[in-house]
Amino acid sequence: MRSSTFLRIWVGLFVILFFLYLFGPLILMSFTAFNTPSFPRALPWECFTLEWFGVLANDQDMMAGLRNSIFIGLGVVLVAVPLGLAGALVLTQIRQRVRPYYYTVVISPILIPGVVLGISTLIFWDRLGTMFNASYDSLFYDGIFLTIIGQSTFVSAYAMLVFIARLQRFDPAQEEAALDLGATHVQAFRKILLPFLKPAIGSASVLAFLASFENYNTTVFTIASEKTLTTVLASKVRYGINPSISALAVIIVALTLVGAVVYEILRRREERQQQGISAKPLNLGNPVTYLVVLVFIAGLGTSWMATRFDTASCKVEAAEQKRLETERRIRELQQRRMFESGQPGTQTPAPQPQTAPKPTPGTESYPNIFAPQNLAPPAEEQPEVQENGSYQNIFAPQNLAPPAQEQSEEQPGQPEAQENGAYQNIFDPQNLAPKKE
C-alpha cells in the first residue's frame, strides 16, 4: 500500500514535469508578447503592452509570407489529398507480392529528410527547365509552384496513411452490392465510397494544410525568391527579433487551443449521438483542465489589465524603478567598500560572489568591460584610490555595473549622484575628464 502511494506521487510528479516541459516554453514565450522590452524576454517583467500585436499587423513581410503560406497550403491540399486517396486505393488492390515494394516507395517521402526532398525537387525542375530551355519566369523556376510540389511529395503520404486507416474499416460488400444493382463504377464511388471516406477527407485536408503551413525544411529550398510565413519567421528569428514574433506565437497557440477544444467538443457530440448517452462531464481533478482554466483566466486578466493599464506611464515608472535600483546597488557597493577599507586583507577576492550587483537588468551590455577605456584607472582618481585603499576590486567585471543603457536613465538623478560622491560613474569614459577638473 505504502509503496503504491509512493509510486503514485512519483508518477504524478513526472506527469506534471512532462507537461511543464511541454507547455512552459510556450507560456513563457506568450508572456514576452505582452512585456515592453524590445528584446523578447519574460523576466524581468516591466510593463504590460499590446503594442507588439500592432507591430505584427504592420509587418509587410510577414503579411506577404502569410498570404503565400495560405495559398501554398490550399494548393497542397488540392494536390496531396487526391494523390493520397489514389495511393491508398491502389494499395488496397495491389497484388500481395508487389505490395511491400509499392508501400516502401510511397511511404519513403515521410522518412526522407525534408531538406533532401526540397533539394531534389529544386534540382529536378531546374534540370527540366534547362532541358526545355524554359525562361526563368516559367513554372520550372516558380518558387510557389515548386513548394507546392515539394511539400505534396510527403504530405500525400500523410494523407494516404489517413485514408488507409479509414479504408481498413470499409466493407467492400457495399460497393459490390451497388455494382450488382447496376450502378456504374463512378456512381458507386461517388455514392458509397466517398461518403464513407468523408471524415478521412476532412482530416486529411486539415492535416495537409497544417503540415504545409508549418513546413520549413523543404520550403526553404524550393521557395526560391518568394517567401512564406515560416521563411520570413526564420530569417527574423535569426537576424533580429522583437516580441512581435511572440505576438504571432500567442495568436497561433490561441488558435490551436481553440481548434483542440472545438475538436474535442465535436468528438464528444459524435460519441453521444452514437451511444445515446451523455458524455461524462469534464474531470475536474486533472492538470489539463486546470491549465485550460488558467490560460482562460490569464486571457481575461490580460484584457482587464489592458483596459486599466496605461503603458506609457508604466514605462516611465519602470525606467525610474531601474534608476533607483541602480542607485541602491551603488550605494550598497560603496558602503561595502567603506566597511572593507576598515579591515584590509579580507577584501581582495572574497566579496565578489555575494555582493556583486545582480546583472539582471542588462547582462547584454557587458561586452564593453574589456574595452581599453574601461580598464585603466583614470589619472584623476588616484587620490581617492589611495585614500580608501580598497578600490582595486572595482575593476572586476561584475563591479562595473551601470551598463550603458542605464546611464541615460540616470541623467535626471544627477544631484543625488553628486551627493554620493559621484562614484557610480567614475569609470564611464564620458565622465572622466570634464567633470572633475
Added chain:
Amino acid sequence: MSGIRQFFNRNGVVLASFMLIAVSIWIIFMILLPQLFMLDFSFRFNLPPAQVGGPDDVYTLSNYEFFIFGSPNNPDPFNVIDVTVFLRTLLAAICVTLFDLALCYPMAFYLAQSSHGAYARLLVLSLIVPFWVNEILRAFAFRILFGTTGVINTFFLWLGIYDEPIDFIRADIALYAGLGYAYILLMIFPIYNAVESLDRNQIEAARDLGSPWWRIHWRVVIPYAKPGITSGCTMVFMLSAGALAAPQILGGPSNLWFTQIIYQWFNTGGNWPRGSAYAIVLLLACIAFVLMMMKIFKVKLGEIAQ
C-alpha cells in the same frame, strides 16, 4: 498485364485511370525522378548554365572527394570540419532520440494504461497542441528560455545559484532541449498506440506471478511495444538529423549541424552539385539507420512509418 486489365474491370475506366495517373505522377515525377536527378547532379561539376550539356559536363567524384578529403591543399588527412560535423550530427541525433525515448516511454505507458476516459483524452489532446505550433516558434521559445538574458539565466542569477550567465546556446544545451521538445509527439504516439492495445490482463498476470515492475516492462510491455518504439526512434532520429530550423536558431555560432552545411552550399556557397552530394550523404546515412533499426528490432518498414 492481366493485372492491369483486372484493375480496370474492377474500378471502371474513369476511376482506374485516375488512380493510375495520380499514383504514377506521384511516384515517378515527385519521388523517384527527383531523387535520381539529385544523385546524377551530385556527380557533376559546378558549371555555369552556358556550359551545362557541353563537353565539360562530365561525371566526377570530386564532390564526394571534397566531403571526405577536403580541398586539395587541405593539410589534414581528411576533411576534418565536414566529417566531424557529420558524425557529431548523427551522434547528437541519437542522443536526442534516447532522451525522447526515456521521456516518452513512461508517459505513453501512463497514458495508455493508467488513465481513462475524458482525462486520458484531454492529456492526449494537450500533447498535440504544442506540436501544431510552428517549428520555428518552438525553437524561438527555447531561445527565450535559454538565452544569455533568458528566463533560466535571469531566474537562477536572481536566486544567486550562480553569478555569470551560462551560455546555454554555445554549449548546445538549448539545441538539444529544443530538438527533443520538437519531436516528442512523434515518439509518444507510436508507443502509446502500441501500449494501448496491450491487454491489461497480461500485466496483471505477470504481477500476480510475482514479477517486479521493471521485469514486467522488460519482459511484457517493451517486447509488445517494440514496433511502436522502433517507429518512434526512427522518426525522431530522422527528423533530428534532418532538422534545419532548430540548429539555425538554437545552434551555437561555432557548432554547425550537417543540414546547415548543405544549406550553405546551396545559398552562400553557390555550389549545387556539391550540396547535392552532401544531401546524398545525409540520405544514405538515414537509409542506413532505418535498415539498421529494421534489422536490430526485426520489424517491417510498414510498422515504422505509421
